[in-house]
Amino acid sequence: MTAAATFEVRSPLDGSRLAEVPVYDARAVAEAVARARAAQPAWAALGARARARRMEALAGVLRRRSDEIAQLVRSETGKPFGEALTEVAVSADLIRFYARVAPDHLGRRHVGAGWMPWKKAWVEREPHGVVGAIAPWNYPFILVMDCVSPALFAGNGVVVKPSEFTPLSALLVQELCRDAGLPAELVQVATGDGRTGEALVRAGVDRIVFTGSTSAGRKVMRAAADTLTPVTLELGGKDPAIVLEDADLERAVPGVVFGALFNAGQTCLSVERVLVARHIQDDFVRRAAELVASLRVGTSPDADVGPMVTPAQAEIVERHVSEAMAGGARVVTGGQRQAPGSGVYLPTILVDVDPSMDVWSRESFGPLLPVMPFDDDDEAVRMANAVGYGLFASVWTRDRDRGLRMARRLRAGGVSINDVLSHYAVPGLPMGGVGQSGFGRRRGIEGLEEMCRTRTLLVDRGRRRHEPWWFPYGAAQTRLTRAVLEWRTRRGPGGLIAFVRGLLRKGNGHGG
Numbered sequence: 001m002t003a004a005a006t007f008e009v010r011s012p013l014d015g016s017r018l019a020e021v022p023v024y025d026a027r028a029v030a031e032a033v034a035r036a037r038a039a040q041p042a043w044a045a046l047g048a049r050a051r052a053r054r055m056e057a058l059a060g061v062l063r064r065r066s067d068e069i070a071q072l073v074r075s076e077t078g079k080p081f082g083e084a085l086t087e088v089a090v091s092a093d094l095i096r097f098y099a100r101v102a103p104d105h106l107g108r109r110h111v112g113a114g115w116m117p118w119k120k121a122w123v124e125r126e127p128h129g130v131v132g133a134i135a136p137w138n139y140p141f142i143l144v145m146d147c148v149s150p151a152l153f154a155g156n157g158v159v160v161k162p163s164e165f166t167p168l169s170a171l172l173v174q175e176l177c178r179d180a181g182l183p184a185e186l187v188q189v190a191t192g193d194g195r196t197g198e199a200l201v202r203a204g205v206d207r208i209v210f211t212g213s214t215s216a217g218r219k220v221m222r223a224a225a226d227t228l229t230p231v232t233l234e235l236g237g238k239d240p241a242i243v244l245e246d247a248d249l250e251r252a253v254p255g256v257v258f259g260a261l262f263n264a265g266q267t268c269l270s271v272e273r274v275l276v277a278r279h280i281q282d283d284f285v286r287r288a289a290e291l292v293a294s295l296r297v298g299t300s301p302d303a304d305v306g307p308m309v310t311p312a313q314a315e316i317v318e319r320h321v322s323e324a325m326a327g328g329a330r331v332v333t334g335g336q337r338q339a340p341g342s343g344v345y346l347p348t349i350l351v352d353v354d355p356s357m358d359v360w361s362r363e364s365f366g367p368l369l370p371v372m373p374f375d376d377d378d379e380a381v382r383m384a385n386a387v388g389y390g391l392f393a394s395v396w397t398r399d400r401d402r403g404l405r406m407a408r409r410l411r412a413g414g415v416s417i418n419d420v421l422s423h424y425a426v427p428g429l430p431m432g433g434v435g436q437s438g439f440g441r442r443r444g445i446e447g448l449e450e451m452c453r454t455r456t457l458l459v460d461r462g463r464r465r466h467e468p469w470w471f472p473y474g475a476a477q478t479r480l481t482r483a484v485l486e487w488r489t490r491r492g493p494g495g496l497i498a499f500v501r502g503l504l505r506k507g508n509g510h511g512g
């Protein structure tokens with residue numbers, strides 16, 4: 001590659017230097033795309049079943065090297081070891097899911113030829129070619145594997161542009177693919193910052209899957225418009241947890257706290273707003289504060305809540321809390337860094353919050369639980385839907401049907417009842433949002449679909465020389481069209497009878 005500049009990767013655990021990696025400029029990105037493009041046709045030609053078998057070998061490599069992967073993820077994100085290991089398990093489970101469903105799903109789908117039963121029509125899926133995957137830093141292994149896995153199952157090559165804060169996990173993904181015996185150049189990693197990402201969008205790849213902030217997502221879409229490159233945008237969120245008055249607080253409190261604090265709140269589907277029925281709010285907050293007080297917070301491998309991955313994100317969290325306090329919000333617990341200058345922000349519960357505050361309306365992406373009360377279900381839905389984001393939500397209630405009714409009124413890509421974050425442990429559930437949270441889906445069958453395009457095929461055996469609707473036009477053509485219309489707009493045998501009658505009708509067919 002031709003990149004000249006490099007950048008340092010530092011660990012949020014202690015600031016130590018982990019590596020120095022190249023900044024891919026536009027030329028280096030183009031070379032990476034060319035390498036993936038050269039390797040892709042042979043991979044696609046293997047066919048879906050053979051590819052699935054090769055991908056299962058990758059799952060085996062993930063298992064064998066899981067500790068090493070988790071240690072690396074931990075070193076560049078600072079997250080507790082158990083959370084880092086979760087990234088490996090979730091990624092392996094996704095491979096297993098696709099190995100089971102992809103070969104059949106990618107096969108031929110016959111659709112029937114409608115009123116021309118003598119013809120055959122079907123849909124085939126073919127890979128896009130080279131997929132560009134741009135990833136953020138919060139789950140540097142999962143969010144790369146979430147794109148690489150379905151892209152490879154579908155027969156594509158991939159160029160990954162990882163976050164400039166966490167490029168090492170993506171480089172390890174590339175190595176793991178080689179270790180599993182996948183073609184050496186099929187997965188490329190182009191390290192660098194947003195400019196490298198933009199170069200990738202403009203490099204002539206056949207699809208972009210972008211995971212990151214809403215503001216960068218807009219820029220990606222603008223750049224992709226120039227070449228009409230299709231994009232999937234997985235963006236930010238401000239997910240509400242709605243705790244109804246009939247919720248079992250023994251489950252709702254630890255669930256909501258976990259949902260807000262897992263990965264120090266740096267999860268796209270983490271709880272960012274807590275809406276609690278007014279008359280249980282004090283009880284909820286007291287219990288949540290007790291639980292938070294019992295958590296181990298810091299940089300040790302077995303901490304419950306680790307540090308923020310980037311200094312900039314810690315500053316956003318700090319600003320959201322201080323502005324909320326200036327506006328009259330009260331900190332029940334936390335509200336500051338563990339020590340001045342530390343990357344660890346203490347888990348924080350805020351009450352007396354108001355919807356105009358950034359902590360309620362903008363993504364904080366940190367260990368915060370801002371709490372607001374509501375008086376009835378309608379108000380809870382209104383409050384939940386009042387922000388532009390629409391990624392995930394959770395509803396906590398003993399009444400399953402009431403929870404489901406509310407879930408269907410929430411503007412979100414997914415909703416859990418009495419649960420949180422588990423969506424991600426179900427590989428068959430597609431991930432994605434609405435509104436400012438983006439569009440398109442990762443994971444699940446829908447995520448695989450986005451890695452393919454459809455080719456439709458229609459075959460006539462060619463035994464008849466001429467179709468009645470071909471040139472030159474005449475009464476037969478009009479009669480047939482009318483007869484088809486009669487048939488296709490009636491149910492049951494009456495339609496077929498009308499069709500035959502229509503064909504036998506006399507006249508020039510012009511309706512006069």
Ligand code: NAD
Nearest residue numbers: 136137162163193194197198212213216219234235236268
């Ligand atoms: P970010 O948008 O700053 O960066 C994401 C990636 O995009 C990085 O690799 C970055 O270098 C690259 N990038 C930045 N500007 C670009 C440009 N103009 N063109 C192309 N690429 C560009 O996000 P982040 O701070 O790394 O990650 C946190 C964000 O990601 C949060 O908003 C979070 O909600 C979101 N996220 C969403 C999901 C989801 O599934 N919806 C999952 C994880 C994270």
